[in-house]
Amino acid sequence: xxxxxxxxxxxxxxxxxxxxxxxxxxxxxxxxxxxxxxxxxxxxxxxxxxxxxxxxxxxxxxxxxxxxxxxxxxxxxxxxxxxxxxxxxxxxxxxxxxxxxxxxxxxxxxxxxxxxxxxxxxxxxxxxxxxxxxxxxxxxxxxxxxxxxxxxxxxxxxxxxxxxxxxxxxxxxxxxxxxxxxxxxxxxxxxxxxxxxxxxxxxxxxxxxxxxxxxxxxxxxxxxxxxxxxxxxxxxxxxxxxxxxxxxxxxxxxxxxxxxxxxxxxxxxxxxxxxxxxxxxxxxxxxxxxxxxxxxxxxxxxxxxxxxxxxxxxxxxxxxxxxxxxxxxxxxxxxxxxxxxxxxxxxxxxxxxxxxxxxxxxxxxxxxxxxxxxxxxxxxxxxxxxxxxxxxxxxxxxxxxxxxxxxxxxxxxxxxxxxxxxxxxxxxxxxxxxxxxxxxxxxxxxxxxxxxxxxxxxxxxxxxxxxxxxxxxxxxxxxxxxxxxxxxxxxxx
Amino acid sequence: xxxxxxxxxxxxxxxxxxxxxxxxxxxxxxxxxxxxxxxxxxxxxxxxxxxxxxxxxxxxxxxxxxxxxxxxxxxxxxxxxxxxxxxxxxxxxxxxxxxxxxxxxxxxxxxxxxxxxxxxxxxxxxxxxxxxxxxxxxxxxxxxxxxxxxxxxxxxxxxxxxxxxxxxxxxxxxxxxxxxxxxxxxxxxxxxxxxxxxxxxxxxxxxxxxxxxxxxxxxxxxxxxxxxxxxxxxxxxxxxxxxxxxxxxxxxxxxxxxxxxxxxxxxxxxxxxxxxxxxxxxxxxxxxxxxxxxxxxxxxxxxxxxxxxxxxxxxxxxxxxxxxxxxxxxxxxxxxxxxxxxxxxxxxxxxxxxxxxxxxx
Ligand SMILES: Nc1ncnc2c1ncn2[C@@H]1O[C@H](COP(=O)(O)OP(=O)(O)OP(=O)(O)O)[C@@H](O)[C@H]1O
Ligand SMILES: [Mg+2]
Numbered sequence: 001x002x003x004x005x006x007x008x009x010x011x012x013x014x015x016x017x018x019x020x021x022x023x024x025x026x027x028x029x030x031x032x033x034x035x036x037x038x039x040x041x042x043x044x045x046x047x048x049x050x051x052x053x054x055x056x057x058x059x060x061x062x063x064x065x066x067x068x069x070x071x072x073x074x075x076x077x078x079x080x081x082x083x084x085x086x087x088x089x090x091x092x093x094x095x096x097x098x099x100x101x102x103x104x105x106x107x108x109x110x111x112x113x114x115x116x117x118x119x120x121x122x123x124x125x126x127x128x129x130x131x132x133x134x135x136x137x138x139x140x141x142x143x144x145x146x147x148x149x150x151x152x153x154x155x156x157x158x159x160x161x162x163x164x165x166x167x168x169x170x171x172x173x174x175x176x177x178x179x180x181x182x183x184x185x186x187x188x189x190x191x192x193x194x195x196x197x198x199x200x201x202x203x204x205x206x207x208x209x210x211x212x213x214x215x216x217x218x219x220x221x222x223x224x225x226x227x228x229x230x231x232x233x234x235x236x237x238x239x240x241x242x243x244x245x246x247x248x249x250x251x252x253x254x255x256x257x258x259x260x261x262x263x264x265x266x267x268x269x270x271x272x273x274x275x276x277x278x279x280x281x282x283x284x285x286x287x288x289x290x291x292x293x294x295x296x297x298x299x300x301x302x303x304x305x306x307x308x309x310x311x312x313x314x315x316x317x318x319x320x321x322x323x324x325x326x327x328x329x330x331x332x333x334x335x336x337x338x339x340x341x342x343x344x345x346x347x348x349x350x351x352x353x354x355x356x357x358x359x360x361x362x363x364x365x366x367x368x369x370x371x372x373x374x375x376x377x378x379x380x381x382x383x384x385x386x387x388x389x390x391x392x393x394x395x396x397x398x399x400x401x402x403x404x405x406x407x408x409x410x411x412x413x414x415x416x417x418x419x420x421x422x423x424x425x426x427x428x429x430x431x432x433x434x435x436x437x438x439x440x441x442x443x444x445x446x447x448x449x450x451x452x453x454x455x456x457x458x459x460x461x462x463x464x465x466x467x468x469x470x471x472x473x474x475x476x477x478x479x480x481x482x483x484x485x486x487x488x489x490x491x492x493x
Numbered sequence: 494x495x496x497x498x499x500x501x502x503x504x505x506x507x508x509x510x511x512x513x514x515x516x517x518x519x520x521x522x523x524x525x526x527x528x529x530x531x532x533x534x535x536x537x538x539x540x541x542x543x544x545x546x547x548x549x550x551x552x553x554x555x556x557x558x559x560x561x562x563x564x565x566x567x568x569x570x571x572x573x574x575x576x577x578x579x580x581x582x583x584x585x586x587x588x589x590x591x592x593x594x595x596x597x598x599x600x601x602x603x604x605x606x607x608x609x610x611x612x613x614x615x616x617x618x619x620x621x622x623x624x625x626x627x628x629x630x631x632x633x634x635x636x637x638x639x640x641x642x643x644x645x646x647x648x649x650x651x652x653x654x655x656x657x658x659x660x661x662x663x664x665x666x667x668x669x670x671x672x673x674x675x676x677x678x679x680x681x682x683x684x685x686x687x688x689x690x691x692x693x694x695x696x697x698x699x700x701x702x703x704x705x706x707x708x709x710x711x712x713x714x715x716x717x718x719x720x721x722x723x724x725x726x727x728x729x730x731x732x733x734x735x736x737x738x739x740x741x742x743x744x745x746x747x748x749x750x751x752x753x754x755x756x757x758x759x760x761x762x763x764x765x766x767x768x769x770x771x772x773x774x775x776x777x778x779x780x781x782x783x784x785x786x787x788x789x790x791x792x793x794x795x796x797x798x799x800x801x802x803x804x805x806x807x808x809x810x811x812x813x814x815x816x817x818x819x820x821x822x823x824x825x826x827x828x829x830x831x832x833x834x835x836x837x838x839x840x841x842x843x844x845x846x847x848x849x850x851x852x853x854x
Contacts, residue, residue: 046502119762318735332729333729333730335730346719
């Protein structure tokens, strides 16, 4: 299969054979062409050359509907749910049946596979992790013969990953073939029996991942040795940069989870990690800290930034105090998909001299964007590329880069390496540690405990809207964090 | 399994060529379909199209009338397009136009004896303020009560028409006017100076042309315009960056009202010369079509306003020379918009014809 987007050959004469009863991994760096290949198989994009054989018969896959008719199902890297509809309404768009029956099946599947979700919840009130559960359930309900999962585990909590893998193994044993994309090599080794490795749009290897260690696989993927992880040595911390005191907040949506009594202190020169399963209040906490949700001026001191009460200030005013933020949703929140990267620089980097008397300085804008692309190894055709055309990981690198180039005093990152390949993930983590060493206060929300242990000085756990006391990342055991994550430790229950 | 019908595939990036081509395709399609309509009506299509599309451009006097109509359409559409790009749908320009005309008329109605070259500029200013003021209501309701601005602006237009009726039948009626619902004729200094000698085209056309420049700088180069665009394309990204949503709503509606009010003032202080019921021939609504046909781009709108103005004049011609009912002209305008909306799909999508592959299962 070959597919080019303008000058970029995303897939270059790729051969792929997926067997029955097989869980088949597609491995590759950000921008290697994995999602593109999956879109060709699911009929979202049409190939420039090449053909698909299904059960030995040549088929033309010109639309997802057709692919579904053949028995191909797909869960996307970026979600495709309608926000204003409920879970069951979204599912009924693809799966025929009465709503009540569908709701019952959703509950049953959720229980079977550990994908708990309320069928009548509105999608806009769900966290990213919960939305993904809905996508997976929707896909399973069409009873596919080939199931494509594009980075399904990037936002799932660890327990749910285990359960999902059980699901996938069960499906495989029933004869379903599975195409599985992930940047987490340990997952691939525990789940998959075959791996096709892509680099720059071409197949560079076909291996049995169980026969190779993670290091080997990584080298095949990026074509060179991995940089060693940079462990963070403790540093004397500086002044308090961000402080939340007994913060209570109930979002407008009466069914959304509120926050209660949240205490947090972030100092210059440290990385504080917020662990927890998504859907426990992370989204609301992030919006409160960023200013996308504001409190009344009377409660301004509930959130203090750089020594000032800011709970009533909008994001622009908080940024003016030296705050920068990378949200978990990259498309549509951290970046405007229809705009060029250059115009996306402007979104938050406009104070860096990209404006002249209220007019956009195109030259400065292009220079900044080019620097961001270069420094953060964003693989793209250039500053004029539309943000929506970047691969998931490359867009994340771009937004991280833009916020870091702002030289913030406080850097807040949600899911810093979600969807980023291991080479780039290491680079991002190193960059965060480097920022901390330079005296920046860094706050990270992540579902990956390993990542938090690697870079953080302290960890606090969010569970049902309560934030645990601060735990020392160097001495606390993973089990203890785990207990806090399910509410089995300390006061909140 | 292969499908026999062509289908749409999203393009890698928006196609500039299609963006430019779309209005032309729409015009071609509208001409073709209306040709069938005219034939069915038993009219001679050649005569109709000659009167509708060519005659307005033949001869200085009819072309100057086209320019006269271009002014208000251009001004209103420029103002509306800014809001449309931020997804704020002000469709009540008609009412804002009327209020502009009323506010401007207040000066000559209450000071019919006043003289001096300050009068017509003051009237234009009053008109712009009146139009903007009329837009304050929907803006306030949208921001504070989340009331849909489409409905509110539309209803405000109906109210504006009644306010105009009341004034013309009551307090502002010309006592010497044989009971016609119209104000006194305005004095000389209340009239905008003529720009092109021997025609009715006045200085307000320059204002309209100037609005192209202002809109272009604002939308294509300014940070304010950029914030607008982000708000329209990705509201969450605007919230993330801290661009105020309510500011975009206020500005959209106020700019739209300001421009429409200005156009209304220029109409009473220009070709009409008094306040009367027929001050607008649907400019406020036609400008919506103009804004979209121009691709919501300042330069595109310059071209589309000229086209729409020509259709107005051509419609009058066709009524006289080809015996075409005015409704047929409206159908033509409407079909132009419909075809345009269909055509712009292809800016972001392309058509893929089914490939006939041997052995397709
Ligand atoms: N619609 C598009 N228009 C232009 N270029 C595109 C488009 N979609 C993908 N590309 C380009 O094709 C290449 C492959 O992208 P793809 O999304 O398949 O990568 P990926 O392997 O899934 O990466 P990631 O791990 O980051 O998700 C990238 O260089 C990307 O920028
Ligand atoms: Mg991808």
